[in-house]
Amino acid sequence: MRIIVSGGGTGGHIYPALALIRTIKAKHPNTECLYIGTEKGLESKLVPRENIPFKAIHITGFKRSLSIENVKTVLRFIKGVKQCKKMIKEFKPDVVIGTGGYVCGPVVYAAAKLKVPTIIHEQNSVPGLTNKFLSRYVNKVAVCFDSAKDFFDHKKVVLTGNPRASEVLGQRDKKVLQTFHLKENIPTVLIFGGSRGARPINEAVIKALANFVGKSYQVIYATGDVHYEAVQKEISLIGQVDNVSVVPFIHNMPEVLRAVDLVVARAGATTLAELTALGVPSILIPSPYVTNNHQEKNARALTEKHAALMLLEKDLTATKLIETIDQILLDKDQTIKMREAARKLGIPDASERLYQVMESLAESRS
Numbered sequence: 001m002r003i004i005v006s007g008g009g010t011g012g013h014i015y016p017a018l019a020l021i022r023t024i025k026a027k028h029p030n031t032e033c034l035y036i037g038t039e040k041g042l043e044s045k046l047v048p049r050e051n052i053p054f055k056a057i058h059i060t061g062f063k064r065s066l067s068i069e070n071v072k073t074v075l076r077f078i079k080g081v082k083q084c085k086k087m088i089k090e091f092k093p094d095v096v097i098g099t100g101g102y103v104c105g106p107v108v109y110a111a112a113k114l115k116v117p118t119i120i121h122e123q124n125s126v127p128g129l130t131n132k133f134l135s136r137y138v139n140k141v142a143v144c145f146d147s148a149k150d151f152f153d154h155k156k157v158v159l160t161g162n163p164r165a166s167e168v169l170g171q172r173d174k175k176v177l178q179t180f181h182l183k184e185n186i187p188t189v190l191i192f193g194g195s196r197g198a199r200p201i202n203e204a205v206i207k208a209l210a211n212f213v214g215k216s217y218q219v220i221y222a223t224g225d226v227h228y229e230a231v232q233k234e235i236s237l238i239g240q241v242d243n244v245s246v247v248p249f250i251h252n253m254p255e256v257l258r259a260v261d262l263v264v265a266r267a268g269a270t271t272l273a274e275l276t277a278l279g280v281p282s283i284l285i286p287s288p289y290v291t292n293n294h295q296e297k298n299a300r301a302l303t304e305k306h307a308a309l310m311l312l313e314k315d316l317t318a319t320k321l322i323e324t325i326d327q328i329l330l331d332k333d334q335t336i337k338m339r340e341a342a343r344k345l346g347i348p349d350a351s352e353r354l355y356q357v358m359e360s361l362a363e364s365r366s
């Protein structure tokens, strides 16, 4: 099989794509894959790490307000479509899949125009602009939340879940905590602000740092690559805290998620798919800076079922953060209830479901 995958900007669009590629390669080791992204997006770093052939196009996203930049974006889109058509004709894919982010626009649109079978994967409860636009042209729309179905043509829509959910599954092995210089025999909370980190979360954690001293739990705190230096500078002024391990980014997230007892994070859809597949309780701090406030809607899908607690960014303080962590981790019954509620929401066979959609589409063509 030959497939082109495109998805980018942030990890939430890239990790599902990588997980799907791994599933396909596990089934058909001879599958040829090409990933199309942008140089600026995180994909230009993450995809080559996986030894997947990567090509970049130059494209930008639409601004919501009227602006001259939008005219430039239209021109870049037209140029991008031309570039993608050339790549598609050369590569001759059986299927083209877009996992979100504006880079998918020209890639999937070009494929649809060339009559190559196309799928878009929407991770969120409310779709992004690019996927809404592409949904008119593609053959199938794979979604992760029931509520997302209503935004698309019901004949095209399939509930698959997020392939990252399948990827994080595995044996819980707390030995990985040693790599963070932490203990295996006490509860661990993992704090991170999405794939790029989040300044407001970093600020709250830095202020909370001294209050973690003497707690019966320990903390892994990923600042986000771009924030690491600034955070370290601030921490050096306060002093290191033994039971808090600070890192820029976690590249072995599946292993780490399996070893921790609570997660504090933004409410990015891929993170939520991972948490629910594993049944990890969470405190969600939705980013208020995303399209249609979709992270809050993502988070509500979990809080309504008691799988997570939500802390709005406007209410986020160091004290509130510690109180909420204590509320869960210092109450075993609460932890267990949240764990079970989270697991009930997971779609652990998401990779297989998405693979089936892809395979039947490719077969229908041959």
Ligand SMILES: CC(=O)N[C@H]1[C@@H](OP(=O)(O)OP(=O)(O)OC[C@H]2O[C@@H](n3ccc(=O)[nH]c3=O)[C@H](O)[C@@H]2O)O[C@H](CO)[C@@H](O)[C@@H]1O
Residues within 6 Å of the ligand: 010, 011, 012, 013, 015, 100, 123, 124, 164, 192, 193, 194, 195, 196, 222, 248, 249, 250, 251, 252, 253, 266, 267, 268, 269, 270, 271, 272, 274, 287, 290, 294, 295, 298
């Ligand atoms: C600001 C923005 O537009 N965010 C969007 C983006 O979020 P973002 O890229 O932050 O996506 P998610 O929170 O969904 O996923 C983050 C991914 O990065 C991984 N990870 C994170 C930190 C780390 O140190 N190591 C690591 O591997 C997580 O395990 C997860 O797989 O895509 C999501 C999925 O479409 C959307 O729901 C978010 O609203």
